[in-house]
Amino acid sequence: MARFICGADRHQVTLLPNRLDDYVSEDNPVRVVDLFVDELDLTALGFASMMPAATGRPGYHPATLLKLYLYGYVNQVTSSRRLEREAGRNVELMWLTGRLAPDFKTIADFRRDNGPAIQAASRQFVVLCRQLGLLAGGVVALDGSRFKAVNTRDRNFTPAAVRRRIEQIEASIARYLAALDTADRQEDEVAHVRKVRIAERLDALRTRMRELQAMESLVEAAPDRQISLTDPDARAMATRGKGTGMVGYNVQAVVDTEHHLIVAHEVTNVGHDRTQLAHMSRQGQVATGHEALSVLADRGYFSGEEIL
Template structure:
């Protein structure tokens, strides 16, 4: 015998004696409440000062900031989708207090009001999370990852290409002047040769005018006339563009025309995993307990040159330096070691051949005893001794400047007499007595780094770095789906990645609450 099915009531026209409150419909431990309570505890005077007052009323910056942060926490990055959520999503309605800013207001706040100010707000939230015991500002784990810019992948400009174009213009100018000399070869008086050294718009334009004047009222080859007309019309204009683009690159090797602040970098976030060149930014993140405590954006592909700026940003934001910093071999340069030492930061930073040294030790292999860093050094006498026991006296010193402008001091040592030495063939193949060059400061810094890294604490920091900072990048790119910026320009992009960092932190705080 079948039983009668009973359906639950569903009356859309049913009236309530008391209208429901949004607060009753939001669970007590919901992430939106965490976002609301934490952002209520920060000072936004820096944003309030950007409003001039007068005219129509404005949405309070705290309301707009809550909306943006919670939207990023929910993987909503489009201002239009955020506007849509404010009219459809109960949690957004509760958080905004039924405020309904449109997508233009949200977009202008994100790319305008927050620009240049968000980092200070982010630091306040990090300090608040540290006070609640979620993280520590003493130990920092640093790494970098590349994120694609909102730029056309095929609008690249290369510094090397600009240099080649300048050289080509210079070469063609000389060829045109060679034609002038050929025209005047049977005459006693020839025009004065122009200066081909300065390839700038004004000088090139004057040189073309000088060539045209020299060939005036003379029979000219049709192709030469066409080339002169093309040069007069295009070369000065092209050189002005080259000057402007070189100024935008500021020493970088490339840029995108649709986002001049973006640099072309090799990225593997594509289905072929073959490392395509795409315009992007190098995100540097300092983490603790998988919380982002500091972030910065570099326009270089290498992590090495990004460490100092990142550390200085940390000090500026929190008024003090971290006690310890752990990073991989991409940051192990003399300049970085020296900077961390000057700031009193205990550095657990690998250098380039750290792992190779460890592997050689396990295999029982090592460098040749004739290698420069294997020679015995007498610090009191400032001299080296070769494997045969011959002293290698200090000859001179010189300074070498790196690409970043850092000056390295190099000392040179030379043996007195290598002739007739039975080990000469194994020792060195050059003519004359052997000379070695040593950077004592770098050797000292690497010895200190090696000692720290191989200690018990160093091993623990090296193991933790992998799951502390790299897990953060995995969450941002995979779980949050943030693999490409929406905004353009490094100032706006820095605000956008700051929102991602804050959303990541608050989402993690809700999980550990």
């Protein structure tokens, strides 16, 4: 190991600081998260479980879980399982939560059960930024980002997708019928076994055909003629590549151009941005407090009606 930078001996005894606070610098952003949450009125914002039950196993305080969630948001750690791992090995999170490490199910349930309250807390942060003069530019940028949903493409149905799958099943049925005719002209035992197997597959295909025909009626009756089974709010969205559409959401975000802070956002299930310009601009106007607001957007938002 000569001429290389050598690390410390793993068996060397050292005197580490006794306080966890000594590991977090004074200008660390995690201190902002801690101070911000401590100053919030979580009851007024609508967070659940603020009054714990007198019996049963004690739970985590909503402030602790909110700090954990916000830390993950700031550091792009969105998975509840990753947050669970980070809480057990990340010194900043140990300092933030007091060495508490909730399991991923607790984190996920908190995020699911307190969606409106988390949005209200986000609005309070925007108000704080406005009071500190961080949103004083009067110029914002608007754009949409597509996020993939849990719903797969096979569990999403549109009129074109249903027709395409019915055609595929009809072609498969025709092939199996031809194979069944061939097996009928053969008399050996192998042909008999093959004929039974083909007949079973034909029954499965006919059952699938009936399911698709029923789904076709449901799709035609749907308001936007689209149904997602796993995630009902998710919608199929076209992408630039041919045949590479995804099922997910279109997240609209209004960002202050000076400090790059998100001042307003909204999750939609519309695949394009043409109907979002006026609506999101008004949200940015309310969030920044500027009556005269300049909004920058790309040509995907071009719509004469929206501009008017």
